[in-house]
Amino acid sequence: MAVKMVGLRGLMATRHYCNNINNIERQVRRVVALLRDQPLHQTVTVNGWVKGMRRHKERTFLDIDDGSCYKKLQMVLKSDQRPATLGYHSAVSATGILQPSTHPSQEVELLVQQIQVVDVGMQGDYPFKARQTHPPDYTRRFPHLRPRTNSFASLLRVRSQMKAAIQHYFEREGFINVDTPILTTNDCEGGGEVFMVQHLMAQQQSKGSSEGKAQNSYFKQPAYLTVSGQLHLEAVANGLSKVYNFSPAFRSENSQTRRHLAEFWMVEAEEAFLVGREGMEALLGRLEGLVKEVMTEVLEVTSEDVQAHWQRSQGTEEAVRRALDKPFSRVSYAEALDILSGAPDLPPVSPGQDLAREHELYLTNSLGHRPVLLTDWPLTIKPFYMSACEDDSSLALAVDLLVPGVGEVAGGGLREHHLPTLQGRLPPPQHHHNNNSDNNNSLQWYLDLRALGGGVPTGGFGVGVERLLQFLLGIHNIKDTLPFPRWAHHCPC
Amino acid sequence: MAVKMVGLRGLMATRHYCNNINNIERQVRRVVALLRDQPLHQTVTVNGWVKGMRRHKERTFLDIDDGSCYKKLQMVLKSDQRPATLGYHSAVSATGILQPSTHPSQEVELLVQQIQVVDVGMQGDYPFKARQTHPPDYTRRFPHLRPRTNSFASLLRVRSQMKAAIQHYFEREGFINVDTPILTTNDCEGGGEVFMVQHLMAQQQSKGSSEGKAQNSYFKQPAYLTVSGQLHLEAVANGLSKVYNFSPAFRSENSQTRRHLAEFWMVEAEEAFLVGREGMEALLGRLEGLVKEVMTEVLEVTSEDVQAHWQRSQGTEEAVRRALDKPFSRVSYAEALDILSGAPDLPPVSPGQDLAREHELYLTNSLGHRPVLLTDWPLTIKPFYMSACEDDSSLALAVDLLVPGVGEVAGGGLREHHLPTLQGRLPPPQHHHNNNSDNNNSLQWYLDLRALGGGVPTGGFGVGVERLLQFLLGIHNIKDTLPFPRWAHHCPC
16 A cells, blocks of 8 residues: 655645744753753753643643653743644744743743744644544554654654664674675575666666666676675674674565565674684674663663553563563574474474474563574575584574564574585575676675685674564564665655 | 686685684683783783784794774794794684783783684785785775775774764764665655666576566665655654764766765754754854764774874875864855855856865865865755745855865755745656656655644755765775775675
8 A cells, every 4th residue: 555645735824934943042952951950940942842732721831842852841831922823733942941840740841931833733634633642554654744743753762772772882892883885796695585776877867768767787787785784794804803784784575564674774793703602602692782781771761762662562561671681591493393393373393494483482482481592503494604513514503583572683693614615505696697607706705705814703693673673662563663664565755 | 997806726725713712711802902901910812813923033923903903912922832824814812911011112912821823814816915005996906805904994993983973973962863764766866866776576587687687666666775865854853853864875976986986874964943044053063063073082082093094194184183173164155156266277167056076175275274164055056955045045055064185075954944935946857757647746745744734944964974084084085985885887795
C-alpha cells in the first residue's frame, strides 16, 4: 500500500511569522535544561509546540514541548494574554520567569510575560488529532509528520542516545571508527539480495524512457549497495588492530514482514589477534559487554522516554532487566537442537539446518528469558570467511546473539585465516560476468590480506541497531524504529 | 587507471599462528596506554607489528606499532631470543616487563621475556618497502593495504577523532542524531548527478546478461542515492527542534579531479525557530563554533598524528592556527565580487554567477588567510528551498564556508517557509516520469511540512567531512582522506 500524502487544502492560511524569535539576544533555553537545572526567578525564552492547553477563566495553562526531552514545560499565562490563533500543536515563542510550581506534577513552571505564535498549528488535512494517541500502523503512513507525535519523538531520542552510547563504548575501548564503503563491487554474504547502482546520465534525461537512462559504466563494473562492511574492516584491522564502522546497510529482500528493512543501520567491530577458542571467548565477552553497556547508558540518559515505551509494551522491562543483571545464556548449536527437539508445535530442525525466528524465540524463552549467545554452528551454513573450530573442523567459530521477542540481533565470529582453505571456500561467481575471466576477481583484494604478509587473524561481529532498539523498547514493527523506513514498494519520501 | 591488485605468488608460505595470543588470561595492553600510563615494572603483553628493527650483537631493538597511536613502543630482546622469521611488518605477540628507557627518544621500553611471530610479514608482491615512505599516489593504488602504512594509519585515527568530535559537539549542544535515508525518490539539489538504484533479481542471475538483470520495480518508482538529507532533517526538526545527521552522500559526477568523490561523508544540522537576519547570525555562529570546536578537540586528542601530517604539508599549521585564533572573515557575495575584481589572472565573475574554486581560494587568501563565511548570495543560483532576505528579495539567506587551500567545505542557510513562494520555486520535473501526472509529486511531503500547520521556520548547513580533513591536515588529494575512496571508474575493492 502506497503511503498517501496529505493534500494541500488550506494552503493559503495566514501564517504568523515573527522576526524576533532567534537565539542571539535573548536567553533561549531548552525545556530539558530548565527542568533539570531549575534556574528559578530568571527570565528565559522557550521555543516549542503546544502539546496541551487548559483554558480557565483567569489563566491558561500550556504544556510546551521543544523536543529536547519527554517531559513538557508548563507555561502559565493570563487568559487575556492568550493569542487568538493559539491551538494544539501551535509553535510558540514565549518569554517569562521560571518559578516553583504549586501543582504537584511539576517542580517548575514558566510565568509568561510575552508569547508569540510562530505557526498556528494543525491545519487542512493534518492527520493527527489533538490529545489522541494514534496506533503506529497509522502514524507510519506519515513519516514526514510523525516526529511531531510524542511517542515517535521519544523513539528518536532513544535511537539517538543508543547510537551515541555505541560510539562512547568503542571510544572507551580504543577502537578506531572506519567508514567502510556503501558502493562496492562484491557481495559480502553472497546472498544475492543486493541493490544494484547505476549511473543516471543527466544529459540524456530529455530523451528518457519511462525509467530514465541508466548506465552501468560509472565504475566500469557492476556496483552494489553494501550488505556488510566486514571484509573492508578486516583490511583496516590489519593496520589499526581494533576498528569499527557505523553504517547503513542494504538488503533488497522482497519482504513485507514486520522484521525486515531494505535500509538499516549496523555497527560492526573487528579486532586483530583473536585466535581459536580463546579468541572466541574474547569476542563473546566483547559482544555481551557492548550490548549491556549500551543499554545501560540509554536507560540512564533517556529513562523517561524508555519508560514511556515500556508502559505500552508489557513484559519488555523485565526482559531488559534480566539481560542486564545476569550473564547472557551460552549454548552450542548442538545443545540448541536438543532443546528444540523438546519443543511442542515447532517445525523440527535437522542437523546442519539454519534456525527460523520461532526457534530463536523458543530458545531465548526456555533459557531464562534472557539473551542467548549461540555458538559452534555447522560450518556449512555459515559464510565462506568463517573460521573452523580446531577441535572439530565441521563447526564454525561463529556466534549469533538472540534476544527475547526479537530473535537474532547480532552475528559474528573469527575469520578463516589460512589462505588455501579460504580460497577453497570462496563463494560461487557473482551475479555478473566480469570482463576478467576470473569470476572471483572482485575478492582478490581480500585474499591479498592473507597472501602478502603482515596480516593477522581477526574476529568481529555486526549488531543491527534497529533490532536492538526493538528489544530495548518492545517495538513490534521494525519500521517504527527509524524515521524514514524503506521496504519493498515503500520509499514514500 | 584501474587499481591493480597484487598477485598471489608466495601463497603457500608457512604461517606461524599461535593459539595463546588472546586477551583473556594475560594482561594485553595497548601501546597508547603503556606510553601514557607508564605502568613500570609490570608484566604486560603487547600485540602489534614490527615497524623498525635494529639488530645488534647482544640485543635487538624493535619498534612496535599496534595502531593505537602515532608513537611506537620500543621492545628490547636478547638477540638469541629473536625468532628467525622476524622481519619488517611481522605481527608479533610479546610479553615482558615495562621499564624506564635509557634512550632519550622514549621514556619507557618493554624488556621482552617471550615473543611469538603471529605472521611473518611482507611476502610475495607486497607493494610497500621496509623503511620507506611511499607517495600517496602510489599507496592509493592499494586501498586494502595502505592502512598498514604509518601515514595512512595516522589519517584514519584523525578521521575517527574528527567524527567523534563532531558527535561530541552536537551532543553537548542538545541536538538529536537522526538517520536520514540513503535511498530516496527525490533529488534534493536538483543537480541531476545522482546514482540510480535498482533491484537485482537474484533468481534471474543464471540467465543473466553481461550486466545482470536489474529491475526498477523494487520501490515501484525510481530510487536514487541521497545527495543530502536536508529535506528530511527539516521534517524532523519540526518535532525535535535541533537535529543533525551524519551520513554518506553520493554524487555521480564524471570527475577525475583531486577534489571530488562519488561517495563522501557529510554532517548536516537543522534547527527550528531561526528567522531572518537574526536567525542567519545564529546559524553563522553555530557553523563557526562547530568547525572551531571540532578542530580544537582533534588537535588535542590526536596531536602527534596531526603534527606528522603538518610536517609534510608546509603552511597548513599556520592556516589552522589562524582559523582557531580569530573570528572567521565574513563577506557578502557583493563584497566578494568587489575583491575579486581586483584579482589579477582570474576569470571575471559576472554578478549572479557562481564562484569557481580559484575564486574561493583568492578570497580566503586576500581576507587574512582565514576561513570566510560568504553570505547574501543571489537567490537565483541557490537551490529552491533557500529563503530570501527580507530587505532584498533578490538575495538568499545562504552561506558558503570557504577555507584556505581547499575552498568550500560547508554550505547552508535559512529555508523558504512561505508555501506559495516555495511552490513557485520548485525544481523542474525530475529525470523520470512518475506514474503520477504531477511531476513534483515526490516533493509533496515536503510541501506538507508548510501546509499542515505546526511547522516552523528552520535553518541549517552541511559540512563535508573529507574537505574539513583536507584543510586540517593539508591533504592535497581528497581521495587520501578516507579508507576506500570511490570515484568515476574506481571502485576497486
